Amino acid sequence: MSVFSDVPQASPVAVFKLTADFREDSHPLKVNLGVGAYRTDDSQPWVLPVVKKVERLIVEDSSLNHEYLPILGLPEFRSAASKVALGDDSPAIAENRVGGVQTLGGTGALRIGADFLWRWYNGTNKTATPVYVSAPTWENHNGVFTDAGFKDIRPYRYWDAAKRGLDLTGLLDDLENAPERSIFVLHACAHNPTGTDPSQDEWKKIAEVMKRRKLFVFFDSAYQGFASGSLERDAWAIRFFVSDGFELFVAQSFSKNFGLYNERVGNLTVVAHDSKSLACTLSQMEKIVRTCWSNPPSQGARIVSKTLNSPELFAEWKGNVKTMADRVLLMRDQLKTKLQALGTPGTWEHITQQIGMFSFTGLNREYTTCTHTPAQAHPSVNMLCISELCQQSSTRVKHLTTCPDTAALDCDKYFKH
């Protein structure tokens, strides 16, 4: 009898299962709209030219070795990453109250931040502090905070299925009614999975309530540069909150904007009120990191650091990022145009109003049985894969449009862990 005999089978992580199913499907016209990675117009993965260049520089640099990084990570990476989020001229940085923890992608940043909050935030009531995530949100948010020890993960209203846009009234209402000091996970830009972001005015309203109700701001920033093509524009919300005096966390991922998905490059930016609080916070972050991965991996951080810290490479990188962002914008535009040309029932404005990699089409599960796209846990599509659809004949796109019941989605389903 095995010591593991009572271990139940876990269900596979939906998005990886989707890709696994897609790979097994032999249909010639199959399309994977689920994958959360950039694809070229030939549906290929793309290693950014600047990344390739820097990888060569690194391998040729005999002054580099493989000694352990500090627990908090490569110093030049941490400072460059926080700078890219907060801006070169950030007063908070100048005031020495901004720190970074190099982490394993955005997931790692969320997890370390969550672990810290569970231990040190909100006095003795730590475990019970409610954590609010948008309805819907990235499917892993709930799991990360749960495994960090939080028992009370709640949705805040976000996606309005009827109008296919932001439910600002609901959001503000939830902010007003949340217990003081609740933790809110906000998407800095290019909301995943809806692609729908608050406007600047809406962010201001959100900030006002959050400050008044002492809510903790935890930004998830996985698409800086990738959303609008502009680093500054995509960081507007973060920078606004910082300028408004908030202490906050930002979980940054460089998976998408550097195409470095598998090197796990992330940074947890910590903005504190003063440098002493920052120092204490970082010292506790060290303890948390030490029992998780001890110290972070070097390769991805070196690539990002070298790129961000060299004017020439930085410019080249911004060009590469804009290439990706522009292609997404083009695909959005083309899809909407084609749907409108076909006279597809419903409105499709949201496709170009939304931003970033994903689009919440408003299509439901029926869609998946009509076309040859694999069944999905939620109908968020990767706009970059739309190029395949657009290139093929109009019958293909017609499939999209002749399905019955292109009704609104039930978002509750996508909230659950």
Added chain:
Amino acid sequence: MSIFCKVPQAAPVAVFKLTQDFTKDQFPTKVNLGVGAYRTDEGQTWVLPVVKRAEKIIVSDDRLNHEYLPILGLPEFRSSVSRIALGDDSPAIQENRVGAVQCLGGTGALRIGAEFLRCFYNGNNNTKTPIYVSAPTWENHGAVFTSAGFQDIRPYKYWDAQTRGLDFVGFLSDLESCPERSIFVLHACAHNPTGTDPTQDQWKQIAQVMMRRKLFVFFDFAYQGFASGNLENDAWALRYFVSRGFELFCAQSFSKNFGLYNERVGNLTIVSRDTDNLKRVLSQMEMIVRTTWSNPPSQGARVVALTLTSPELFSEWKDNVKTMADRILLMRSQLKAKLQALGTPGTWDHITEQIGMFSFTGLNPKQVEYLVKEKHIYLMSSGRINMCGLTTKNIDYVAESIHEAVTVVQ
């Protein structure tokens, strides 16, 4: 007022603080015997030649991209490293009951394994299962299991300060008297920090008690090849336990034997009774990984996988490993010889009897303080030294200093 104003300053991690102090020290003949990384005879860090080669191959391979790895890691890495631990001809592997999770170094492997055990071992979410770690042990073991939720971390007798060897009787007695199903963290070879391993006979006796008392075996395997210079020898204990029918975990690190410290290359090898149990275990491991780092980093795993699966690189790697192991053996032998030649009080056989990177010198905290403050020789307060910090240039100074410390400070 900051919301973080009540967050206390944490004490720095001792071994990193030691290196910081060493770096700041201006003394011309300072020596760092604290850090747990290989150094050449010139006192330099060493990127293994085979690693350099593999990195160049990887950067030139246009078929490779940076797409997410599977949650459990690079498949060819996982299979090749489990094979390296258990042997090419391992029956357990052939029987499809060995699985692997690519992790962030040995630490990551310990953590994922610990989280799994807390969730699913000995009941559901049983945080009370005792975790036994050797006295002494790597300073992070207890903390990793505590972070995973376990509330009861206990020492098992291991180091006998009197004999400067293994307290085998004490060890066995702890195995006999602990609660059934307790989890034991065993060092597969090159015990950190004592450098003292059980003999094969002793391992057999340990296994016998553990099997009878249903204790869970969790190997920490950070020095395969690095200890004796031979991969098979260093894996003997692990393979013995597997051959005796144990289900077990093995946290492997490739930080030292590949010199890839900062790429965080590790693996949690899982040996189960059968494929079905293994499959369910791995599915739960995926859940745990997903909320920790989502999927692991590619670079280090590619270097290791390429090396282990290519006969020429594999052979070059084994040579590189032997180079490191041999230098350590030489330093051990020379240090002992010099201390004996100086007539330093005490016995110093343990220096050559111990194995791996570390030696528990037997120096007490006062003597250690003397070495650090007066002689600018940095070592852990436990008396642990990293043999790699010794070189032909500094070994005389170190031997003389130890002699001084032992005779001047009681």
